[in-house]
Amino acid sequence: MKNDYQIFGIRAVIEAVNAGKTIDKVFIQKGLKGPLFAELQTLLQTQGISASYVPVEKLNRITRKNHQGVVANISPVDFHDLENLVMNVVESRETPLFLLLDQLSDVRNFGAIIRTAECTGVHGIIIQKKGAAPVTADTVKTSAGAVFRVPICRTDHIKDAVYYLQASGIKVIGATEKTENSIFDIDLKEPLAIVMGAEDNGISSSVLKILDDRASLPLKGAIGSLNVSVACGAFLYEVVRQRS
The missing domain is CATH 3.30.1330.30 (Ribosomal protein L30/S12)
Structure with a gap:
């Protein structure tokens, strides 16, 4: 393949x-x-x-x-224009839910995230043109074909997408352990975009600075972090829970 x-x-x-x-x-x-x-x-x-x-x-x-x-x-998929996608979602009167991946590099993590995104109603995934995991055969396989159902946009820099989403009335929060705010204490029912960081360094500092909020998941074990695709799933299903 x-x-x-x-x-x-x-x-x-x-x-x-x-x-x-x-x-x-x-x-x-x-x-x-x-x-x-x-x-x-x-x-x-x-x-x-x-x-x-x-x-x-x-x-x-x-x-x-x-x-x-x-x-x-x-790439086995055609990428979508970010501005058109956001405009179409806003005009649809659905509550927007976007996912931004900041320098995520593992294609299998990318595929797993796309699969979860499709299952949780994410309207679009935004990645950076350079340095991000490409859409490969492994991505397609790991996503179970969801890569053909969830719109994916590419931007020169994740910060560009953050600023555009904020200007469109969409709150942007970062999934990071560098906060005491629990994801379970944040209102996720409003128009929302979630930023997930790279496997090794998390969200870049330049992106963290411009976010509307930060949120973390409670960790009860000795290991200080989750696999990014697992953490993304937990965040997205908390959105589903609150919006249900």
């Missing part, structure tokens, strides 16, 4: 970008040269597409096909 979302070769990647395909990541062999490579490099920079320069051995592990020094991951 993985190969369904990969393309190989310099010319093939150039054509895919020019055709408007959503490219999540490009792996390029270190030391690659030539006019066609220069054309690809310029195109990737112009389009803001992330590229990693790796040894040829890594490319050979990714695929046995004739990759010509370039392998690209294509």
Whole structure:
């Protein structure tokens, strides 16, 4: 299934970008040269597409096909425009519920979160263009297909999305252990967006500073944190409980 979302070769990647395909990541062999490579490099920079320069051995592990020094991951989903999505949800008169993932990097955590989001009525998931987990075959599998049912938006920076949501009358809270506020003591019935942080560092400090509120989950054991997909599930189902 993985190969369904990969393309190989310099010319093939150039054509895919020019055709408007959503490219999540490009792996390029270190030391690659030539006019066609220069054309690809310029195109990737112009389009803001992330590229990693790796040894040829890594490319050979990714695929046995004739990759010509370039392998690209294509997103299996089309991303939504954030402003249009928010406007449509607000106009629908449903109580908005959005999820922002700040630098979440594990594709399986991403898939599990998408699955829970679909089950709890989340109207859209917002990720950052660079540094975020891509939508891969593993994401699709872990989400049990929910990735095709929950709108996903990409933004240059999570802060941009936070400011836009706040300007649209949507309260933005962060799931973090850096607070004494329990999620169970916060009103989640109003228009809401929840920010979940990265697996290792949580929500970035620059994002934490601009949030409307912070909330944590009570932890009774010796381990000081939950897996991010598990924590996200707990937060979303508290929203469901309060709104029911």
